[in-house]
Amino acid sequence: MQPILLSPAFKDYLWGGTKLKTSFGKKSDLAIVAESWELSTHKDGQSQVASGPDTGLTLSDYIQKHGNTILGKHAEAFNYFPILIKFIDAKDNLSVQVHPDDAYALKHEGEYGKTEMWYVLEAEEGASLYCGFKSSISREEFQRRIEDNTLLEVLNQVKVHKGDVFFIKSGTVHAIGKGIVICEIQQNSNTTYRVYDYDRRDAQGNPRPLHIQKALEVAELCPPAQIGNDTPPKNCGGYTVKQLASCQYFTVEKLDIASSATLQISKESFQSIICTEGEGSLTLDGNALRFQKGDSIFIPAQETSYSITGACEIIRSYV
Structure with a gap:
């Protein structure tokens, strides 16, 4: 897929x-x-x-x-x-x-x-x-x-x-x-x-x-329990990953990619890729999909890896 x-x-x-x-x-x-x-x-x-x-x-x-x-599999809960x-x-x-x-x-x-x-x-x-x-x-x-x-x-x-x-x-x-x-x-x-x-x-x-x-x-009539996220980004060599949020409904990460990144997807969840800066190409199983700032990509759940090449900022979400 x-x-x-x-x-x-x-x-x-x-x-x-x-x-x-x-x-x-x-x-x-x-x-x-x-x-x-x-x-x-x-x-x-x-x-x-x-x-x-x-x-x-x-x-x-x-x-x-x-x-x-x-x-x-995680989407089965909804x-x-x-x-x-x-x-x-x-x-x-x-x-x-x-x-x-x-x-x-x-x-x-x-x-x-x-x-x-x-x-x-x-x-x-x-x-x-x-x-x-x-x-x-x-x-x-x-x-x-x-x-x-x-x-x-x-x-x-x-x-x-x-x-x-x-x-x-x-x-x-x-x-x-x-x-x-x-x-x-x-x-x-x-x-x-x-x-x-x-x-x-x-x-x-x-x-x-x-x-x-x-x-x-x-309405909850009190100060917010959580506002920002101070989790430091993880350096993965050529790109960094920072978790922005994680709850029972979704997990969201920000990836800053200098030139390329190899990423994983599993049968546990689909993934959403939103490009918020730059441009690049997403390749899975030899097939490349070009994207630019503002584009949205849906990746079906499956056990494989994919690569992103190009200088870009990505918001990756999954359940």
């Missing part, structure tokens, strides 16, 4: 910009590209195969055609494709929001909850985001501050720089600030509960809906 290039689904949310087109080579007729869903089988936006004989198939149809064995990977360009502030855990989301939304991690690709001078609270507060205070528009006063605000890592466990109240571009690896879910949206209006002049009651039921 050869690796395949994927083309993303695009979202034009009102806070988005144009950096995914100008800096990451995304081709879209949309004036605003807030998000590109690079690895997705979600009903709200599917990736499509963009190389090989299956070009044009959605990722869901590709998996159905070749069978769930290409996802690997009822459907386990993760979703996207680029996000926040030209303006995103809403303050929270995602439910699996139990709540399955009961109320019919899909998994959403634990996620962010790797910062770009950050303008002074950019920041919110992650959890400065200190623990009561649910009554949380509701009152939502109602009187003082919620930002008690949220934990963090300055952001290129290369920063944030782990956002389900239940963590958060918001990406303007001037930030990230790569997000998350559970395969699109359930978001907004609690504050800067009184913005949509194209029809209507305020976007808030989900205060559900947010009150799922």
Whole structure:
């Protein structure tokens, strides 16, 4: 089973910009590209195969055609494709929001909850985001501050720089600030509960809906247990590997490749390769696949090795 290039689904949310087109080579007729869903089988936006004989198939149809064995043994623990990977360009502030855990989301939304991690690709001078609270507060205070528009006063605000890592466990109240571009690896879910949206209006002049009651039921009203990741990179000779996050839903690594790297894949899990800097070529079983900054590659689960040549930064994810 050869690796395949994927083309993303695009979202034009009102806070988005144009950096995914100008800096990451995304081709879209949309004036605003807030998000590109690079690895997705979600009903709200599917990736499509963009190389090989299956070009044009959605990722869901590709998996159905070749069978769930290409996802690997670890994916058997999930009822459907386990993760979703996207680029996000926040030209303006995103809403303050929270995602439910699996139990709540399955009961109320019919899909998994959403634990996620962010790797910062770009950050303008002074950019920041919110992650959890400065200190623990009561649910009554949380509701009152939502109602009187003082919620930002008690949220934990963090300055952001290129290369920063944030782990956002389900239940963590958060918001990406303007001037930030990230790569997000998350559970395969699109359930978001907004609690504050800067009184913005949509194209029809209507305020976007808030989900205060559900947010009150799922939010963890305390400082975040984990924000960044200080794990040092491992030098592998010609390239380095740094683990960015690892949890029950996904493991994410950043590879900085000077010229070449030989990597392993097993029957335990598929792998996602996202190029965030540079360009190169991925070769498996003698077949080479060229890629550049912004490209997404899916490698089916199998027992073999593959090589990457070229000076590039890679985000590798698996379950």
